[in-house]
Amino acid sequence: MKMIEIRNLCKEYGKLQVLKGVNLSINKGEVVSIIGPSGSGKSTTLRCMNLIEEPTSGEIIFNGASITERGTNKEQVRQKMGMVFQQFNLFPHLSIIDNITLAQRIVKKVNKDQANEKAMFLLDRVHLVDKANVYPGNLSGGQQQRIAIARALAMDPDIMLFDEPTSALDPEMVGEVLEVIKDLAKEGMTIALVSHEMGFVREISDRVLFMDEGIIMEENTPKEIFNCPQNPRTKDFLSKVL
Amino acid sequence: MTIQLTGYCTILSYAAVGERTLKLWNYFWKYLPTLFTAAIRYTIPLALLSFALGLLIGFIVALMRLSQIPILVKIAELYSWIIRGTPLIVQLFIIFYGLPSFGILLDGFTSGVIGLSIAQGAYNSETIRGAILSIPKGQWEAAKALGMSKMQMYLYIIIPQAATVAVPSLSNSFIGLTKDTSICGILTIKEIFHRGQQIVATIYEPMLIYLMCALVYLIINTFLTFLQKGIEKRFSKHIVVSNK
Ligand SMILES: Nc1ncnc2c1ncn2[C@@H]1O[C@H](COP(=O)(O)OP(=O)(O)OP(=O)(O)O)[C@@H](O)[C@H]1O
Numbered sequence: 001m002k003m004i005e006i007r008n009l010c011k012e013y014g015k016l017q018v019l020k021g022v023n024l025s026i027n028k029g030e031v032v033s034i035i036g037p038s039g040s041g042k043s044t045t046l047r048c049m050n051l052i053e054e055p056t057s058g059e060i061i062f063n064g065a066s067i068t069e070r071g072t073n074k075e076q077v078r079q080k081m082g083m084v085f086q087q088f089n090l091f092p093h094l095s096i097i098d099n100i101t102l103a104q105r106i107v108k109k110v111n112k113d114q115a116n117e118k119a120m121f122l123l124d125r126v127h128l129v130d131k132a133n134v135y136p137g138n139l140s141g142g143q144q145q146r147i148a149i150a151r152a153l154a155m156d157p158d159i160m161l162f163d164e165p166t167s168a169l170d171p172e173m174v175g176e177v178l179e180v181i182k183d184l185a186k187e188g189m190t191i192a193l194v195s196h197e198m199g200f201v202r203e204i205s206d207r208v209l210f211m212d213e214g215i216i217m218e219e220n221t222p223k224e225i226f227n228c229p230q231n232p233r234t235k236d237f238l239s240k241v242l
Numbered sequence: 243m244t245i246q247l248t249g250y251c252t253i254l255s256y257a258a259v260g261e262r263t264l265k266l267w268n269y270f271w272k273y274l275p276t277l278f279t280a281a282i283r284y285t286i287p288l289a290l291l292s293f294a295l296g297l298l299i300g301f302i303v304a305l306m307r308l309s310q311i312p313i314l315v316k317i318a319e320l321y322s323w324i325i326r327g328t329p330l331i332v333q334l335f336i337i338f339y340g341l342p343s344f345g346i347l348l349d350g351f352t353s354g355v356i357g358l359s360i361a362q363g364a365y366n367s368e369t370i371r372g373a374i375l376s377i378p379k380g381q382w383e384a385a386k387a388l389g390m391s392k393m394q395m396y397l398y399i400i401i402p403q404a405a406t407v408a409v410p411s412l413s414n415s416f417i418g419l420t421k422d423t424s425i426c427g428i429l430t431i432k433e434i435f436h437r438g439q440q441i442v443a444t445i446y447e448p449m450l451i452y453l454m455c456a457l458v459y460l461i462i463n464t465f466l467t468f469l470q471k472g473i474e475k476r477f478s479k480h481i482v483v484s485n486k
């Protein structure tokens with residue numbers, strides 16, 4: 001079953017064409033990674049998926065319904081897609097527990113006790129129960145990113161979008177974050193991942209998309225794409241990063 | 243004989259000095275309550291009301307300028323330009339003495355509150371706009387990605403953080419405002435300075451009375467400064483002090 005399908009997605013910033021007709025689909029429970037050079041439009045693709053950026057044209061179908069149509073309730077769509085950013089973007093004025101419960105309470109109108117219970121359960125999953133009452137500024141980058149994942153999961157999303165979740169981390173903290181993502185994948189979460197951690201992409205993905213100049217140039221299983229890339233651009237890119 | 247006379251004069255003048263000191267001392271205690279009453283009945287309400295309204299206006303104007311709706315941006319800029327480019331005393335005269343020729347008659351206190359709030363609003367809007375712009379884009383995006391509405395983003399994410407940034411500057415402007423209320427005597431408001439001038443006119447002790455006025459303002463503003471410290475502390479409890 002298709003969780004999300006993107007048809008001919010275009011995105012322009014003024015005169016700059018960033019996405020030039022992206023087509024992709026992600027099935028329920030699938031882990032799909034997007035790799036490609038800097039500026040190729042990977043982030044923009046993710047950000048169009050949850051409508052943080054407004055697509056210029058094209059169609060996105062999520063859970064069987066078009067979300068690019070006029071009159072779509074964007075807030076409702078975004079609740080169902082958890083997003084994790086490169087820079088974590090935790091809310092610095094809120095304690096960790098409030099970071100995780102805020103959206104549950106004000107967006108989903110869950111009562112406080114239930115929201116707290118859920119937050120503690122998620123904190124346990126990312127192994128940070130003891131940090132419930134501290135502020136984000138007191139945590140390391142790796143810990144902040146694990147909290148950001150918990151914050152997104154608290155909304156019970158159907159799909160998780162990860163945009164270079166480990167790129168801003170010190171090398172020794174990358175592992176702990178990847179571990180959490182791997183657990184999610186194992187539990188059957190649908191995941192779209194943009195990452196430069198090629199080893200991890202290869203290990204975790206069901207499918208890998210290579211993106212360049214605003215389109216998906218090649219798409220295959222990780223084994224195929226890393227071992228025998230077809231497109232010369234893919235070859236070129238992989239030879240530089242591997 | 244001469245020595246005796248000189249000594250006598252000295253004693254006399256000491257007595258005179260003593261008498262004068264006593265007189266000033268009595269005036270001090272007699273008129274201090276008058277000035278404090280003026281502060282409590284007029285200066286403080288004038289300052290508090292104008293500050294609250296000035297904050298509201300400042301916030302609305304800041305949002306207009308950030309709205310990216312050309313007409314709203316232009317109106318906000320025009321307002322800022324006019325208010326910041328003209329003296330407060332002239333603005334107050336226009337409201338109190340000018341508006342009646344359009345049939346709008348306002349009493350002194352109302353005119354004062356309107357004039358001060360409009361002026362405060364213009365300065366506060368700059369502060370508030372700057373504070374909102376200082377919040378990183380990632381904060382908006384994270385809130386948006388969680389499904390928050392624009393209103394919720396402002397209420398729960400942006401305003402609390404922008405407030406931390408704006409508090410020092412806003413409290414400075416509150417202290418400035420408290421001092422600016424002293425101009426409002428010209429609108430026949432019986433605030434501290436106006437009362438002081440009236441007292442001087444009856445007892446002819448300008449030095450004493452104006453020093454007393456200064457003292458009362460100083461006491462109010464010292465109190466405000468303490469309050470400011472307290473608020474700043476409250477708002478920045480999440481900020482981590484690194485001990486590097
Ligand atoms: N808000 C924006 N306004 C204008 N141009 C933008 C904006 N966001 C992105 N771009 C441009 O769009 C292009 C694609 O950006 P995008 O962030 O999607 O690339 P990316 O593949 O994620 O790259 P990276 O690996 O560096 O993160 C870049 O040239 C970028 O400068």
Ligand SMILES: [Mg+2]
Pocket residue numbers: 042043044163164
């Ligand atoms: Mg990117």
